[in-house]
Amino acid sequence: MKDMTQGKPLKLIIGFAIPMLIGNIFQQVYNVADTVIVGRFLGESALAGVGSTGTLTYFLLALVSGMCNGAGLVVAQCFGCGNKERLAKTVTALIWVAGVLTCIMSLIGIFGAEFFLRLLSVPENVIGYSATYLHIIYTFVFGSVVYNGCAAILNSVGDSKTPLRAVIASSVVNIVFDLFFIIVCKMGVAGAAYATILAQCTSAVICFAKVMKGREEIGLSLMKWKPEAGYIRLVVKTGFPAAFQSCMIALGGMSVQRLVNSFGSSTMAAYVAANRVDSVAIQVIVSIGTALSVFTGQNIAKNQYDRIREALYKTLGVMVGASIFIASMVLIFRVQLMTLFLDANESGEAIGIGCTYLTIIGVAYVIAGVMQSYQNVIRGAGDVNTCMVAGLTELSGRIVFAYLLSGTLGVTGIWIATPLSWSCGCVIPVIRYYSGKWKHKRLA
Secondary structure, eight states: OOOOSSSOHHHHHHHHHHHHHHHHHHHHHHHHHHHHHHHHHTOHHHHHHHHTTHHHHHHHHHHHHHHHHHHHHHHHHHHHHTOHHHHHHHHHHHHHHHHHHHHHHHHHHHHSHHHHHHHTTOOHHHHHHHHHHHHHHHHTTHHHHHHHHHHHHHHHTTOOHHHHHHHHHHHHHHHHHHHIIIIISOOTHHHHHHHHHHHHHHHHHHHHHHHHHTHHHHTGGGOOSSOOHHHHHHHHHHHHHHHHHHHHHHHHHHHHHHHHHTTOHHHHHHHHHHHHHHHHHTHHHHHHHHHHHHHHHHHHTTTOHHHHHHHHHHHHHHHHHHHHHHHHHHHHTHHHHHTTTSOTTTOHHHHHHHHHHHHHHHTTHHHHHHHHHHHHHHHHTTOHHHHHHHHHHHHHHHHHHHHHHHHHHTHHHHHHHHHHHHHHHHHHHHHHHHHTGGGGOOOO
């Protein structure tokens, strides 16, 4: 557990972000492993099928993950001011809220898979792969929920190393069983789904064990399994804006996915592969931003605004430098990165489309870094409603720009919409930060 209210801010943030970054990259690795193995051994249609489930899976889990992230802000602030009793009651309430929501989302995912896939205009030659994958993932979704909940608690109290160990272990499990189920057992797309489930359960067990082991230190020994209504309301109140924002982002992703699907399976495969590269590349920005949010949460509990300001400005410098470096690597190696997922002889068109996507997204990483910096200070302070509005602004921009620009520029217009939406997403957090109103939104 790490107290971030003392010491040099940037050193603390980077020290916390590095294990989280490695963990996030490994978490993306097993997504990439699925994509590479499915694309190489099962073909372009299977790859498009598995990839088209991403936004739908995220949408149905967004409510639970949003509640976990919202409660994590309360946990960080309780830990920062040493209020262990309040921390324990918050975690108890989170367990109950997440449990109920998981059951609901699982049933919706299992019985509504085909309906949602057709709503997304998934082509008939792809929909069978997508439905198979979704049914398995949502039948065993509890592993993902337990991991995300426990990781949110651990990150909030300054422990980013245990989630790292969990993700490394789960990545190894995923890759091994991907190869075993798909190549040896010939299980097809179902094999990729079962490998993902085993990986998620592995990370869940490791993080849950750590939470139980450290329960004395962070106050969970005070937990009583009967939740208090006031804390249920607190979890819902703080988690709902994040959950709503996540759901809206997922809906935006589904809208964009539907638009991408209309351009055919080659464009779908290109989008899946390029999006996997982008997801790994942007983890530096995401990890530093999350570390800044935890730092803000712990320090605002002690009214240390000067430390938060220092952390923000120094983090911005790191974000800009990291964004330029990452963009350079993506632009230089974009062709090689695309051929990890797709055969150059059979999927030349898809590779070309994916390279265009990476070029457009790569040059805009600096904008994403600035947006993440300001948004995470506001989020860590507990100003969750402002973050929700900023997220919805970004989402609206992405959808509107995608549909407007695709009419004249084709699929390239969809790619251009993302950096334009990031620019929209910067405006509200920047204005809110300099207004100073976020200082009065603490949750604990």
